[in-house]
Amino acid sequence: MFTATKIQRKMPELPEVETTLRGIQSSLQQRRIAEVIVREPRFRWPVSPDLPARVQGRMVEALERRAKYILIRLDRGWLVCHLGMSGSMRIVDSTAPPRTHDHIDLVLDSGSCLRFNDPRRFGCFLWCDDPREHPLLANLGPEPLGDRFDGDYLYQRARGRRQAVKAFIMDQSTVVGVGNIYASEALFKAGIAPSRPAGRVSRQRYRRLANEIRAVLSAAIEQGGTTLRDFSGADGKPGYFRQQLAVYDRLGQPCPACARPIRKRVIGQRASYYCPGCQR
DNA sequence: CGAACGACCTGCAGGC
DNA sequence: TGCCTGCAGGTCGTTC
Numbered sequence: 001m002f003t004a005t006k007i008q009r010k011m012p013e014l015p016e017v018e019t020t021l022r023g024i025q026s027s028l029q030q031r032r033i034a035e036v037i038v039r040e041p042r043f044r045w046p047v048s049p050d051l052p053a054r055v056q057g058r059m060v061e062a063l064e065r066r067a068k069y070i071l072i073r074l075d076r077g078w079l080v081c082h083l084g085m086s087g088s089m090r091i092v093d094s095t096a097p098p099r100t101h102d103h104i105d106l107v108l109d110s111g112s113c114l115r116f117n118d119p120r121r122f123g124c125f126l127w128c129d130d131p132r133e134h135p136l137l138a139n140l141g142p143e144p145l146g147d148r149f150d151g152d153y154l155y156q157r158a159r160g161r162r163q164a165v166k167a168f169i170m171d172q173s174t175v176v177g178v179g180n181i182y183a184s185e186a187l188f189k190a191g192i193a194p195s196r197p198a199g200r201v202s203r204q205r206y207r208r209l210a211n212e213i214r215a216v217l218s219a220a221i222e223q224g225g226t227t228l229r230d231f232s233g234a235d236g237k238p239g240y241f242r243q244q245l246a247v248y249d250r251l252g253q254p255c256p257a258c259a260r261p262i263r264k265r266v267i268g269q270r271a272s273y274y275c276p277g278c279q280r
Numbered sequence: 281c282g283a284a285c286g287a288c289c290t291g292c293a294g295g296c
Numbered sequence: 297t298g299c300c301t302g303c304a305g306g307t308c309g310t311t312c
Binding site: 042043044084085086101118119120121122160161162163167268269 | 282283284285286288289290291
């Protein structure tokens, strides 16, 4: 039960990032940034001391997402933000007192404020001239919901790879945005064992896998709002999101398809859940 | 080149 | 109650 709460509370996989972006977009767009408050600059990459000066007074033109990065386009330059493993963003009244781990504020001319909270500080909040030239974004694979991603692409890219297929699809240079939960889920739905070498999955099965990745991410994005509402409302309603998961965090529970107990194995240093009967 | 692994952090659950 | 250990949604840099 507590596991369900845990999952709800922090889940910056791609659907969460997309939901976050949609949630903050209308409050930021076409607003001027009156002030930047950095209470804690130590992140995965530290906040540059000159970031406030570059950002204060700028207008927010648009928000975009690339992989799990939230990109905020200003009238001069961009902000490149990542939620890491524990980050979240919310819109608050700029007079609201900051809570623990509320590290950065973008105070807007509207009186609202974008507040970035990140307990583990694995995220980042960077300024750059042009994200297309930023090294962090340079080697990212295609978007899983875009045109350039399909089974044939995965099949081609997997030629000669001995790496486990789960690690392969979680590699951001293969395809972006497939996190640990959805990697397990998509592999289950595609009937592929997570430890199978990437180079030993057929073209046909990669087509299935690509479709399942798209399906599971799209469904989660549609539900993202619900997850966030539960999160911010703190109404203690557990498990709504977790019920959608067939295998993740379900060690020993019956497979929804064949009822054999779900197994857990560490692959590429990450916990992986699968059905030994349905996945080959 | 690919692949494995350590590292970065805090919070929480569970065991003793 | 409190201390210790292990584990957690990400992913980059180093090393082999």
